[in-house]
Amino acid sequence: MGMSQNLTLEQIRQAPKALLHDHLDGGLRPRTVVELAEAQGYTGLPTTDVAQLETWFRESADSGSLERYLETFTHTVGVMQSREALVRVAAECAEDLAADGVVYAEVRYAPEQHLEGGLTLDQVVEAVLEGFEQGRERAARAGNQIRIGTLLTAMRHAARSQEIAELAVRYRDAGVVGFDIAGAEAGYPPTRHLDAFEYLRRENFHFTIHAGEAFGLPSIWEALQWCGTDRLGHGVRIVDDIESSPSGGLRMGRLANYVRDKRIPLELCPSSNVQTGAADSIEKHPIGMLRRQRFRITVNTDNRLQSGTTMSEEFAKLCEAFGYGWDDLQWFTVNAMKSSFLPFDERLALINGHIKPGFAQLKWATE
Ligand SMILES: O=c1[nH]cnc2c1ncn2[C@H]1C[C@H](O)[C@@H](CO)O1
Numbered sequence: 523m524g525m526s527q528n529l530t531l532e533q534i535r536q537a538p539k540a541l542l543h544d545h546l547d548g549g550l551r552p553r554t555v556v557e558l559a560e561a562q563g564y565t566g567l568p569t570t571d572v573a574q575l576e577t578w579f580r581e582s583a584d585s586g587s588l589e590r591y592l593e594t595f596t597h598t599v600g601v602m603q604s605r606e607a608l609v610r611v612a613a614e615c616a617e618d619l620a621a622d623g624v625v626y627a628e629v630r631y632a633p634e635q636h637l638e639g640g641l642t643l644d645q646v647v648e649a650v651l652e653g654f655e656q657g658r659e660r661a662a663r664a665g666n667q668i669r670i671g672t673l674l675t676a677m678r679h680a681a682r683s684q685e686i687a688e689l690a691v692r693y694r695d696a697g698v699v700g701f702d703i704a705g706a707e708a709g710y711p712p713t714r715h716l717d718a719f720e721y722l723r724r725e726n727f728h729f730t731i732h733a734g735e736a737f738g739l740p741s742i743w744e745a746l747q748w749c750g751t752d753r754l755g756h757g758v759r760i761v762d763d764i765e766s767s768p769s770g771g772l773r774m775g776r777l778a779n780y781v782r783d784k785r786i787p788l789e790l791c792p793s794s795n796v797q798t799g800a801a802d803s804i805e806k807h808p809i810g811m812l813r814r815q816r817f818r819i820t821v822n823t824d825n826r827l828q829s830g831t832t833m834s835e836e837f838a839k840l841c842e843a844f845g846y847g848w849d850d851l852q853w854f855t856v857n858a859m860k861s862s863f864l865p866f867d868e869r870l871a872l873i874n875g876h877i878k879p880g881f882a883q884l885k886w887a888t889e
């Protein structure tokens with residue numbers, strides 16, 4: 523039990539997992555990108571060979587810069603401009619996550635990026651919700667149960683956050699559980715969108731903010747203390763407020779203490795952080811220290827296509843790098859469920875009805 527159990531990827535796949543930070547437009551199947559490009563007359567792809575395209579996404583995202591990483595989304599967003607395309611991508615997303623053993627996922631995307639084919643914001647949201655439902659049904663028929671909550675993202679360089687916040691609230695009873703802002707962080711502080719966040723708080727709605735990924739503490743501080751975010755998308759740069767002292771202990775600044783004291787969830791995305799340069803390697807990812815210090819951390823995929831990863835693979839990489847075993851994976855999973863934007867009773871039902879029994883069975887079977 524505990525350390526160096528050497529869990530296999532196949533064992534980890536069987537565990538009931540929860541995922542809070544996954545982008546719909548960062549999770550397309552490479553083959554689907556090629557087929558949708560052809561169907562929609564999108565001619566901008568770097569290659570139409572499926573295997574080469576898969577490699578292209580991963581290698582181009584391996585740029586060490588968030589801005590260059592984000593350029594790869596031109597192509598995924600480019601082929602997601604029709605109702606059919608959105609339904610298909612959402613359905614496949616639900617199927618892929620469910621097949622990987624994810625039982626609860628919050629999947630996000632920016633509706634404002636899908637209007638080039640003439641859809642309205644409402645039509646975009648409805649197409650994606652319909653796709654998730656189709657995918658959920660197909661997954662259930664294949665024996666994989668999944669629940670998906672949608673987060674609507676506003677792009678931080680644009681000026682539509684109030685409109686997107688209102689859109690999210692309008693669909694709150696139809697499967698949209700939260701709001702987010704994403705895109706290049708440097709130069710676009712979250713307070714640019716303060717009106718939207720204040721509106722959401724007045725509506726008793728939930729939101730997370732990408733902060734502390736490519737930019738450091740001021741971004742995290744604004745997201746928390748000005749905007750009132752419920753969670754931090756990445757938040758990994760909180761380590762800039764934690765110093766190791768010569769005696770071997772750690773000294774935490776006021777912001778790091780606040781984040782830990784208030785149990786602010788961090789949506790950590792290890793592979794994505796290595797690609798954008800927010801972390802040097804998986805082995806050196808601050809997740810090891812943040813876990814030991816018992817921050818409320820969760821493990822996430824961010825963009826499965828760009829990182830060539832899955833939820834199970836992110837867990838497997840951490841097991842390898844940090845010697846994690848079932849107890850650690852369960853702790854991450856329960857943290858994620860506790861931090862989700864589902865109603866409290868539904869979170870509890872998933873934790874007590876699926877996650878804990880699922881891990882108990884796996885621990886027993888692999889003892
Ligand atoms: O890790 C990220 N940081 C900031 N923005 C991101 C990240 N991953 C994806 N995005 C952007 C690109 C997508 O087009 C957008 C909506 O999903 O969100």
Ligand SMILES: [Zn+2]
Binds near residue numbers: 545704732755
């Ligand atoms: Zn993200």
